[in-house]
Amino acid sequence: MGDKVERYRVLLRTLDSLCRGETDRITIMSTIACELFHTFDCFDWVGFYRNVGGETLKVGPYQGEHGCLTIPFSDGVCGKCARELAVQNVPDVTKIPYHIACSSDTRSEIAVPIVSPGRPDELVAVLDIDSNLPAAFDSVDEDSLIKINRYFS
Numbered sequence: 001m002g003d004k005v006e007r008y009r010v011l012l013r014t015l016d017s018l019c020r021g022e023t024d025r026i027t028i029m030s031t032i033a034c035e036l037f038h039t040f041d042c043f044d045w046v047g048f049y050r051n052v053g054g055e056t057l058k059v060g061p062y063q064g065e066h067g068c069l070t071i072p073f074s075d076g077v078c079g080k081c082a083r084e085l086a087v088q089n090v091p092d093v094t095k096i097p098y099h100i101a102c103s104s105d106t107r108s109e110i111a112v113p114i115v116s117p118g119r120p121d122e123l124v125a126v127l128d129i130d131s132n133l134p135a136a137f138d139s140v141d142e143d144s145l146i147k148i149n150r151y152f153s
């Protein structure tokens with residue numbers, strides 16, 4: 001666990017440096033998806049679903065095999081995250097009837113709401129990470145990934 005904390009510390013420091021002064025959200029999302037995907041071996045899909053209005057998410061920058069293109073707020077782990085503006089940590093996706101399977105290899109998933117720090121009620125996107133390992137995500141991931149919000153002010 002200590003190793004994971006340290007990896008996140010280095011990752012966030014790297015992102016601080018890479019994203020400093022950048023305001024284009026697609027550029028920022030691309031950079032974050034790349035850094036997360038290459039930092040943790042057990043992250044098999046990392047990407048953003050952008051809030052495009054009309055209670056709809058559309059896939060944005062990601063790394064991994066293809067993700068589904070559109071997710072309504074009413075469906076999926078990402079949709080629940082968008083509706084509730086709350087982190088969804090799913091240790092076993094087979095136990096969640098509303099889970100949308102983009103890959104049959106996925107075993108666990110975490111979805112994190114991305115809101116602009118100045119506008120906490122306004123969803124920018126959902127950061128979604130899938131793992132082929134069961135229960136890949138814990139409170140360290142939750143506490144660290146929520147800090148990604150700071151790049152979307």
Ligand code: SME
Nearest residue numbers: 067076077078099100102
């Ligand atoms: N599993 C997600 C769909 C997106 S893919 O995992 C990339 C969900 O249930 O919302």
